[in-house]
Amino acid sequence: MREFLLLLKPARWSLLNYLKDPGPGGYVKLVSLGIFTLALWAALFLLSLKMIRSFYSVEGFGDILAYKTFNLLWLTGSAFLIFSAVIAALSSFYLARDLGLLMAAPVSRESIFWARSLQSFLASAWMPAAFLLPVFQAFGYHFQAGFLYYVLWPPAALAVAFSAAFVSQAAVILLVNVLPARRTKDIMSLIGLLSFVALYLVFRFLRPEQLVNPDNRQSVAGYLASLQTPTSPMLPTTWATDLLWPLLGGRIEEFQWIYLFLLVLGAVVIGLMTSYAAHFLYWVGYNKSQEGAGRQKTGGLLNMTASFFLLVKSSEARALMVKDFKIFFRDHTQWSQLFLLGALMIIYLYNFSVLNLKRYPIEAFFLENTIAFLNVGLVGLVSATLALRFAFPSISAEGFSYWIIRSAPMATGDFMRYKLRFWLVPIMVIALSLTYLTNRFLNAAPVMSLTSFGLTLLLTPGLCALAVGLGARFPRFETENLAQVPTGYGGLIFMVSASVSLLLIIGLSAWPVVSYIRIRRRALEWGLKEEILIPAMAVLVLILVWELWQRPFKLGREALEVFDEETRGPDSSREEAVESDPLEAKF
Amino acid sequence: MALIGAQKMNRISGDPVISLEKISKNYRQHRAVIDLSLKVPAGEIYGFLGPNGAGKTTTIRMLAGALAPSSGRIFIGGFDLAKKPKEAKNLMGYIPDRPFLYEKLSGWEFLIFTAGLYRVPTKEAENRAEELLNVFELWDWRDELIDNYSHGMKQRLIMSGALLPKPRILVVDEPMVGLDPRGAKLVMDIFRRLALEEGVAMFVSTHTMSLASRLCDRIGIIFKGRLKSEGTESELRAQVGRAGDLEDLFLEMTSDEAAEIPRD
Secondary structure: HHHHHHHHHHHHHHHHHHHHOHHHHHHHHHHHHHHHHHHHHHHHHHHHHHHHHHHHHHHOHHHHHHHHHHHHHHHHHHHHHHHHHHHHHHHHHHHHHHHHHHHOOOOOOHHHHHHHHHHHHHHHHHHHHHHHHHHHHOOOOOOOOOHHHHHHHHHHHHHHHHHHHHHHHHHHHHHHHHHHHHHHHHHHHHHHHHHHHHHHHHHHHHHOOOOOOOHHHHHHHHHHHHOOOOOOOOOOOHHHHHHHHHOOOHHHHOOOOOHHHHHHHHHHHHHHHHHHHHHHHHHHHHHHHHHOOOOOOOOOOOHHHHHHHOOOOOOOHHHHHHHHHHHHHOOOHOHHHHHHHHHHHHHHHHEEEEEHHOOOOOOOHHHHHHHHHHHHHHHHHHHHHHHHHHHHHHHHHHHHHHHHHHHHOHHHHHHHHHHHHHHHHHHHHHHHHHHHHHHHHOOOOOOHHHHHHHHHHHHHHHHHHHHHHHHHHOOOOOOOOHHHHOHHHHHHHHHHHHHHHHHHHHHHHHHHHHHHEEEEHHHOOOOOHHHHHHHHHHHHHHHHHHHHHHHHHHHHHHHHHHHHHOOOOHHHHOOOOOOHHHHHOOO | OOOOOOOOOOOOOOEEEEEEEEEEEEEEEEEEEEEEEEEEEEOOOEEEOOOOOOOOHHHHHHHHOOOOOOOEEEEOOOOOOOOHHHHHHHHHEEEEOOOOOOOOOOOHHHHHHHHHHHHOOOOHHHHHHHHHHHHHHOHHHHHHHHHOOOOHHHHHHHHHHHEEEEEEEEEOOOOOOOOHHHHHHHHHHHHHHHHHHHEEEEEEEOHHHHHHHHHOOOEEEEEOEEEEEEEEEEHHHHHHOOOOOOHHHHHOOOOHHHHHHOOO
């Protein structure tokens, strides 16, 4: 036990040290993240409350829908935890950098295993817990649950979470003895992502909007009837549901302690089985994980495709672009995101293809063109998401190799511009394709199509520049997983800035567009007001786009130029403080 | 084989190609480097010694353009590094102590990438890459991902990259870290030849006294951020006022008592 607690100390001390001195601007980050979390919780709570209330608007099915959703929440949380725990356990048990030191220390391997087990559990469980907490709160609030519901929820959630995490950890211990650890991590990440994409596509193609369509009431009733079949009685998630559900409906007489007993017993039994597997297989697997993946040759199709960049004239730009292109397609954490992107595009276009505007008692011309205009904002949001996923982390992608760029004869601004050019082209192609295809689906007027094309052409470079600029302002060169970079503080600032900019630009463009639709619908003449105000609005939009392009880019360049200055300590502590906030430190 | 390819220059001659003028570096309250001034002419190998935390790597990184000094000026081949960074960096190759590279590129791709950054024409870059990969015994590994390289191989690849654009100045931090005896000898021979035959000025930071003693023409000792002493090994001996090898001199000059004696 002493060893186990000792092994947890580095993580605990690191956290305490960070809280004591989070570095320049650290407290601002912590407070803003706290505010954002509270806002997210409030939003989730209110949305969940609205959803539960809407169940009871469907006569006769309110209870069964609420019960099924309650059970589904446990199931979803567990499924998410199982996948994320696999990734966390692989890193924590086999790939962490400090394992060599620990394995050489005079501590038992069981202590190392259990310390790592708890750490990987915490690393994977906090997210589903954080997201589900306000939803379960909403259930409690709606049903005016008693004290017992709130007292029993934490142990039930912990038992379910531990069971899920232990299952993942046992699976990892077995898998690493068959496949190399790095390969297992790659495969599991890819399976996780593909499952999510498949689920996302299946859910959308089921057309859930039909559930609220009054024309389909008969079939909806049939569907709901099928929901009344019971769920598997052998799953901890069912025990958690059956433990807490009677406390929600005020049916205290149906409450049974046996479910709590089953939950705890289940977690203990799965834990013991994991411990048994670890006792025999952890050390064997650890040794296997230290063996290299073997020599890996490069070449072929990727090199041929990269020769496309020979069209780029500047030798520096070409060198950077070829490098980024090859690294992107050789790193599964990067290229696998293309699946997500593909699913996003398919769903986006599908939504427009099934949009039946003739159903609404409003003139089609008005609806089609208004939606075509608002679609510019939606395409802008898609571009912002793509920029956040790909352009924003492109500076951090240099990682610890950033010294190569710093010592090369290349200006920081040029380096950022090449990054921008690299990502702008594909994002622009996607944005324009979406605009074109959705306009086709909507049958938008030629002037509206041109306006939306023009706005997309202006907005996309602005959003990409914002992403590269803020990516340089908040670089995370130390990160091991690039996919995590957009989820940090800088990513949050980018999304807020991009959304506000989009709102402003769409807001400013709205009046000219509405005027155009009004004049066309009523066959009116262009007035003096329109002739003055429309160009004025256009100029304002151009100024905003210019600012969106210039300011964050300049901010990012300045931050990157002083990056090392403020963040790298003296020789003896060079490993420390890599995540930067250089400008706040400077001013 | 001509690693630099420029016309043969007179050994250690002419104006300094590296010149530090009263540079200082502060990390918040900590003063890592204080009023450091030194000059290195073409063809000279300048050894930069100091205990841990003395300011060696900070100085090296300022010199390589990877870090800006808080005050003072750095001239590389006559170009002010702060005002003309591109021109200054174009003359210089930098070899850091830790081999962080793009793991998902092959050795060959890394060298071609480096050539692109330094605007070396494609054909010349390919010839140079082949030549250097052979010299550093990495040719058989040229198409492997760097991910699969050992520490020593990565270090040799970084050296190949630094030499590819034919620099007039080399800034090297701990050149022998991670190299086996064969690799270390190879690197030492190359450095000597570069200085002697090609007139390359080298600024080498190291903890290895034997290396400094065998390789360097002049040695500077930094202690607590200040340049404590500078000169050839025999000049250092004269400054301390007693016989002994470089290690003895180093220990004498970097003792706490020595910190009290100001350098003239």
